[in-house]
Amino acid sequence: AQSVTQPDIHITVSEGASLELRCNYSYGATPYLFWYVQSPGQGLQLLLKYFSGDTLVQGIKGFEAEFKRSQSSFNLRKPSVHWSDAAEYFCAVGPKGYQKVTFGTGTKLQVIP
Amino acid sequence: GAVVSQHPSWVICKSGTSVKIECRSLDFQATTMFWYRQFPKQSLMLMATSNEGSKATYEQGVEKDKFLINHASLTLSTLTVTSAHPEDSSFYICSAPTTGHKETQYFGPGTRLLVL
Numbered sequence: 542a543q544s545v546t547q548p549d550i551h552i553t554v555s556e557g558a559s560l561e562l563r564c565n566y567s568y569g570a571t572p573y574l575f576w577y578v579q580s581p582g583q584g585l586q587l588l589l590k591y592f593s594g595d596t597l598v599q600g601i602k603g604f605e606a607e608f609k610r611s612q613s614s615f616n617l618r619k620p621s622v623h624w625s626d627a628a629e630y631f632c633a634v635g636p637k638g639y640q641k642v643t644f645g646t647g648t649k650l651q652v653i654p
Numbered sequence: 655g656a657v658v659s660q661h662p663s664w665v666i667c668k669s670g671t672s673v674k675i676e677c678r679s680l681d682f683q684a685t686t687m688f689w690y691r692q693f694p695k696q697s698l699m700l701m702a703t704s705n706e707g708s709k710a711t712y713e714q715g716v717e718k719d720k721f722l723i724n725h726a727s728l729t730l731s732t733l734t735v736t737s738a739h740p741e742d743s744s745f746y747i748c749s750a751p752t753t754g755h756k757e758t759q760y761f762g763p764g765t766r767l768l769v770l
Contacts, residue, residue, distance in 0.1 A: 584658060584761035631697065644697040
């Protein structure tokens with residue numbers, strides 16, 4: 542069975558500081574991995590995805606994530622956080638494409654001035 | 655870009671009544687849509703896969719007679735919570751994947767249901 546663990550429920554960072562959100566997954570085959578952001582009143586927005594190829598994936602809004610098969614991880618990073626990045630972030634794993642995606646429990650990011 | 659809408663955005667109903675939630679893909683066709691349920695401080699749980707022109711596929715533990723899904727057209731899927739009870743109160747989210755070389759998935763903004 543596929544599963545996703547986001548060990549950090551809540552993270553607070555200062556504006557301008559770097560950010561890393563952790564994600565570990567369990568999947569029996571080659572995983573397709575996603576990071577989504579959810580802002581209040583808005584739908585989930587895809588930040589980036591990894592299907593194959595280069596293990597360092599660039600996404601929108603300056604985010605990147607690195608797939609590490611040996612660690613079963615897909616951590617999300619941003620070198621300098623902006624106040625507008627405050628939101629909830631979900632890591633997800635699934636088979637090819639977007640079918641049967643399993644989401645982690647999310648990490649709520651708070652950005653302080 | 656492509657957008658998925660949901661209506662209503664929130665609804666309050668009495669126990670025992672039925673509530674219909676609409677999910678629309680606004681500028682693309684979606685033969686498949688997904689319905690999720692999100693509890694506070696928890697993840698999105700896939701409830702069912704809505705298939706245009708055929709029966710929905712429900713995840714284990716989801717009552718198909720309780721959560722009726724109809725995918726009437728290539729741009730509309732509806733979820734009807736029948737005989738709603740307070741434990742059905744939740745945040746319901748739909749999504750629709752696109753196809754083609756720019757395959758992706760768009761999520762609706764969600765519908766918050768409160769059953770009194």
